[in-house]
Amino acid sequence: MQLPVNRSSLFLVLLMIGLCAATLMSLGMGGVEISVTDVFVHLGQRIGVAEVGIDAFDARILDSLRLPRILRAIIIGGGLGLAGAVMQSLFRNPIADPGIIGVSASAAFGAVSMIVAGHLILGSYYAAFGPYGVPIAAFGGAVLATVVISILSRQDGRTDAAIMLLIGVAINAIAFAGVGVFTYMADDAELRNLTFWQMGALSGNGPTDMPALIVMALGIAYLIRLGTPLNLFLLGEAEARHLGVEVEHLKRRATVITALVVGAAVAVSGIIGFVGLVAPHLVRLATGPDNRYVLPASAMGGAIILTAADTVARIIVLPAELPIGLVTGIVGGPFFLGLLIVEKKRRRL
Amino acid sequence: MTLMAHKADFKARGRYLLRDVSIAVEPGEVLAILGPNGAGKSTLLKVLAGELSPSGGTVFQNGRALSSISALDLAQERAVMPQAASMSFPFTVFDVVALGRAPYRKVSTRQFDQKQVRRAIELADITHLADRAYPALSGGEKQRVHLARALVQLWGMTDTSQSSAVTNGDDVARFLLLDEPTAGLDVSHQHAVLALARREAKERGVGVLMILHDFNQVLTYADQVAILSSGEVVEQGSVSDVMTPDLLSSVFKSPIRAINDPAGGIVLVSQSA
Numbered sequence: 001m002q003l004p005v006n007r008s009s010l011f012l013v014l015l016m017i018g019l020c021a022a023t024l025m026s027l028g029m030g031g032v033e034i035s036v037t038d039v040f041v042h043l044g045q046r047i048g049v050a051e052v053g054i055d056a057f058d059a060r061i062l063d064s065l066r067l068p069r070i071l072r073a074i075i076i077g078g079g080l081g082l083a084g085a086v087m088q089s090l091f092r093n094p095i096a097d098p099g100i101i102g103v104s105a106s107a108a109f110g111a112v113s114m115i116v117a118g119h120l121i122l123g124s125y126y127a128a129f130g131p132y133g134v135p136i137a138a139f140g141g142a143v144l145a146t147v148v149i150s151i152l153s154r155q156d157g158r159t160d161a162a163i164m165l166l167i168g169v170a171i172n173a174i175a176f177a178g179v180g181v182f183t184y185m186a187d188d189a190e191l192r193n194l195t196f197w198q199m200g201a202l203s204g205n206g207p208t209d210m211p212a213l214i215v216m217a218l219g220i221a222y223l224i225r226l227g228t229p230l231n232l233f234l235l236g237e238a239e240a241r242h243l244g245v246e247v248e249h250l251k252r253r254a255t256v257i258t259a260l261v262v263g264a265a266v267a268v269s270g271i272i273g274f275v276g277l278v279a280p281h282l283v284r285l286a287t288g289p290d291n292r293y294v295l296p297a298s299a300m301g302g303a304i305i306l307t308a309a310d311t312v313a314r315i316i317v318l319p320a321e322l323p324i325g326l327v328t329g330i331v332g333g334p335f336f337l338g339l340l341i342v343e344k345k346r347r348r349l
Numbered sequence: 350m351t352l353m354a355h356k357a358d359f360k361a362r363g364r365y366l367l368r369d370v371s372i373a374v375e376p377g378e379v380l381a382i383l384g385p386n387g388a389g390k391s392t393l394l395k396v397l398a399g400e401l402s403p404s405g406g407t408v409f410q411n412g413r414a415l416s417s418i419s420a421l422d423l424a425q426e427r428a429v430m431p432q433a434a435s436m437s438f439p440f441t442v443f444d445v446v447a448l449g450r451a452p453y454r455k456v457s458t459r460q461f462d463q464k465q466v467r468r469a470i471e472l473a474d475i476t477h478l479a480d481r482a483y484p485a486l487s488g489g490e491k492q493r494v495h496l497a498r499a500l501v502q503l504w505g506m507t508d509t510s511q512s513s514a515v516t517n518g519d520d521v522a523r524f525l526l527l528d529e530p531t532a533g534l535d536v537s538h539q540h541a542v543l544a545l546a547r548r549e550a551k552e553r554g555v556g557v558l559m560i561l562h563d564f565n566q567v568l569t570y571a572d573q574v575a576i577l578s579s580g581e582v583v584e585q586g587s588v589s590d591v592m593t594p595d596l597l598s599s600v601f602k603s604p605i606r607a608i609n610d611p612a613g614g615i616v617l618v619s620q621s622a
Contacts, residue, residue, distance in 0.1 A: 236434050238429075238431065245451075246419070
C-alpha cells in the first residue's frame with residue numbers, strides 16, 4: 001500500500017520538471033530561434049546570476065513577447081486544467097468541463113456583448129470601465145452560467161448528471177446564438193476582435209490582463225487544496241456530509257471560484273477548449289482518481305498542454321499564428337476520443 | 350449521552366413523512382427500526398444523521414442540538430452506512446474505505462489510518478477485494494465496503510487491536526446508523542454484518558440504529574425496537590415486549606405466527622392468508 005502514493009508524488013515531480021522543460025523550449029522557439037543556452041543565460045542575467053546578457057534583440061523578444069505570453073499560457077492552462085478537474089468532482093461526472101457545460105461560451109457571450117454593445121448597455125459609464133469592461137462581463141457570463149446550471153440540475157438535493165449535461169447543451173446553444181447575433185451586428189473592426197474570443201489567443205491585452213491573471217492565480221491557490229473534500233464528494237453529497245464536509249458551503253465556494261477562474265481565462269484568452277477535459281483525464285491515467293494528486297497534477301498538466309499548444313500555434317504557420325483554440329481543438333478532440341476508447345476497454349469487467 | 354429525536358416532524362411538499370417522532374439511540378444498545386415500505390424509516394435515519402433538518406421538533410446528539418454541531422464534529426461522533434452509494438471514479442476498495450478516515454485527517458497519522466483500514470477490511474471480509482476497483486464490485490460487495498468505511502470512521506482514534514475498552518478516550522458516545530445493512534447480502538454476510546454492528550455496541554459502547562426488515566434478525570441482534578407506520582412510531586420498547594405476533598400482524602397487515610424453535614427461542618413466520 002505504500003507504493004501507489006509514492007508513485008503519485010513522483011509523478012507530480014515529473015510534471016514539474018516537464019513544465020520547466022516545456023517553458024524553456026517554448027521560450028526558444030518561434031519566428032526567431034533562440035538557443036536553450038541563450039535562454040538560460042538570459043534568465044540567469046535577469047535574476048542576477050550571470051554577468052553578461054545575450055544579444056539585445058533576442059533579449060527584447062524574450063522579455064516583452066515570449067515571457068509574458070508563456071506566463072499567460074501557464075496560468076490559463078493551469079486554471080483550465082484545475083477547473084475541469086474540480087467540476088468533474090463537483091458534478092460527480094467525469095465528462096464535466098467548463099467548455100461542455102457552457103461556462104466558457106457564456107463567458108465569451110458576456111465579453112462579446114460588452115465589445116459590441118457595451119456603450120449601449122453602460123452608456124456614459126462605459127468610459128469609466130474602459131479596458132476592464134470586457135473581462136468583468138466575461139466573469140459575469142461565467143458566474144451566471146454556473147449558477148443556472150447548479151440550480152437547474154439539482155432536484156431534491158441531488159445533482160442529476162444527465163440533466164446537467166443537457167442544460168449545458170442548452171446554455172451552449174443560447175450563448176453561441178447570442179455571440180452569433182452580436183457577430184451579425186458587429187462592424188469590421190469589432191468582427192476581428194470577436195473572432196479572437198471564439199477561437200482563443202494568448203497574445204493578450206498587455207497590462208489590462210493583470211487583474212484577471214491575479215484572480216486566476218488566487219483561484220488556483222484555493223482550489224488546488226480541495227483534494228480531500230472533493231474525494232468525499234465523489235461518494236455522494238449525503239456521504240460527504242456524513243464524513244464531515246459542510247457540503248453546501250463547499251459547493252457554493254468551489255462553484256463560484258471555478259466560474260471566476262474560467263471567466264478570467266476567457267477574459268484574457270478567449271475560448272480555449274479541451275484543456276479542462278483532457279488534462280485531468282490524462283493525469284488520472286498516472287495518479288488514479290485521488291483528487292489530492294489529480295488537482296495539482298491537472299493544473300501542471302494543463303499548463304504544459306497549453307504551453308506546448310501555444311508553441312505549435314506560433315510556429316506552424318510562420319510568419320502568421322494560428323488561434324490557439326484551433327490547436328487545442330484539432331489535437332485535443334481526436335486525442336480525447338482515443339482516451340475514451342482506451343478507458344472503455346479498461347472498464348470491461 | 351444519547352442520539353435522540355424529540356417530537357420530530359418532517360414535512361415535504363405539504364405531506365408529513367414523519368410526525369411527532371420521539372426516539373432515542375442509547376450507547377451500548379442496538380435499536381432496530383421496523384416498518385412497512387414508505388413508513389419513513391430512511392427519512393428518520395436521515396433526520397438523525399443531520400442530513401435532513403426536521404421541520405418541527407429537535408434532534409439531540411450527546412446533549413447538543415444537531416443543528417448547532419458542525420459537520421466535522423458530527424462526523425467524529427457518528428458514522429452512517431448508506432443504502433447505496435454510487436461512485437463512478439475507479440477508486441480502489443482500499444481507498445474508498447480510507448475515505449472514512451477523512452474526519453480525522455488533522456489528528457491522525459498515515460500509519461494509524463492504514464492500520465485501522467486494514468483491520469476494517471478484514472472484519473468486513475473484503476480483504477480479497479482490497480485492490481479491486483470499486484465500481485466493478487457487485488451490490489453486496491459494495492455494501493461491505495461501506496460497512497468497513499463506516500467502521501474506520503466510527504473507531505476514530507481508538508486503537509481497535511488493543512483491549513476492547515468501552516470508553517473512546519473521550520466521554521462522548523458514538524453512534525452507528527445503518528440503512529438496511531443486509532440488503533443485497535448473502536445469508537452468511539447478513540449475519541456477519543449484523544454481528545459486527547452488535548459487537549460495536551456491546552464491546553465499545555456504540556449506540557447502533559439499524560433499519561431491518563427481517564423479524565428474526567431483529568429478535569437475534571437488537572435490544573430495542575421501534576415500529577414505524579405512516580411516519581409515526583406506533584410501538585417502541587424492548588424486543589421481547591414489542592415483537593409479538595398480534596402486534597406485528599396488525600401493523601404489517603399480514604398474519605404472523607410465532608413458533609417454537611427446537612434450538613431454543615421462537616421464530617416469527619409470516620404466512621400468506
